[in-house]
Amino acid sequence: MTRVKVCGFTREADLEAAIAAGVDAVGLIAGVTVDTPREIDLEVASRLAATVPPLVSSVLVTMPGDAGEARRRIERVRPDAVQLHGLDPVDVAALADAPADVIAVVEPTDPELDAYAETADALLVDSIDAEGGGGTGETHDWERTREIVTGLDVPVVLAGGLTPENVSTAVETVDPFAVDVASGVEREGGVKDYDAVERFVERATRARVAP
Numbered sequence: 123m124t125r126v127k128v129c130g131f132t133r134e135a136d137l138e139a140a141i142a143a144g145v146d147a148v149g150l151i152a153g154v155t156v157d158t159p160r161e162i163d164l165e166v167a168s169r170l171a172a173t174v175p176p177l178v179s180s181v182l183v184t185m186p187g188d189a190g191e192a193r194r195r196i197e198r199v200r201p202d203a204v205q206l207h208g209l210d211p212v213d214v215a216a217l218a219d220a221p222a223d224v225i226a227v228v229e230p231t232d233p234e235l236d237a238y239a240e241t242a243d244a245l246l247v248d249s250i251d252a253e254g255g256g257g258t259g260e261t262h263d264w265e266r267t268r269e270i271v272t273g274l275d276v277p278v279v280l281a282g283g284l285t286p287e288n289v290s291t292a293v294e295t296v297d298p299f300a301v302d303v304a305s306g307v308e309r310e311g312g313v314k315d316y317d318a319v320e321r322f323v324e325r326a327t328r329a330r331v332a333p
């Protein structure tokens with residue numbers, strides 16, 4: 123069954139509603155260099171991460187300048203996993219012993235996909251904006267991402283422009299380990315639409331890949 127990460131929580135009530143709807147992972151965006159309504163500060167991320175119950179993963183989504191800065195943020199927020207935007211494979215490799223699983227964010231055409239796959243615990247294939255941020259609401263070439271899933275021996279998370287309306291087709295096309303959504307389940311920037319979150323989880327987990 124495809125796992126589900128919902129990203130960009132700014133409020134504890136939204137986090138609780140998503141967990142009640144059955145999400146496997148919750149993304150907390152802190153320390154990013156782009157302007158987004160989903161950003162919270164590291165202190166709030168730490169407080170929200172501490173409320174996440176056992177068997178649900180907290181994911182710190184961040185854009186550090188280097189591995190040292192990433193490590194300091196992990197130690198401050200104490201998430202189960204860290205999702206790294208903009209770090210090169212050498213910095214990602216330097217975090218192999220960090221006290222969190224490491225998810226490297228890549229574009230489907232990234233020339234260093236193999237290097238990231240060798241060092242990260244998972245890849246998140248996203249539609250990335252010009253400044254390196256996510257949350258674009260844009261889909262990408264799912265056929266290409268399907269090739270990544272088939273060709274690499276690492277869990278692949280599909281992100282970018284997913285919604286309750288297209289997630290079934292996305293799962294059937296790509297067969298990812300997990301799907302990830304931010305703007306597609308919001309009623310306004312940084313505020314989740316509970317009904318959309320429920321529909322997203324239900325459709326993502328029910329979708330099946332043709333054998």
Ligand SMILES: O=C(O)c1ccccc1NCC(=O)[C@H](O)[C@H](O)COP(=O)(O)O
Pocket residue numbers: 128129130149151154156158159160183207248249254255256257258259260281282283284302303304305306
């Ligand atoms: O969501 C943001 O605003 C964001 C900003 C900077 C770095 C990462 C960001 N989001 C990371 C995510 O994991 C999103 O869920 C992913 O990019 C998909 O977003 P969307 O296309 O809105 O579903």
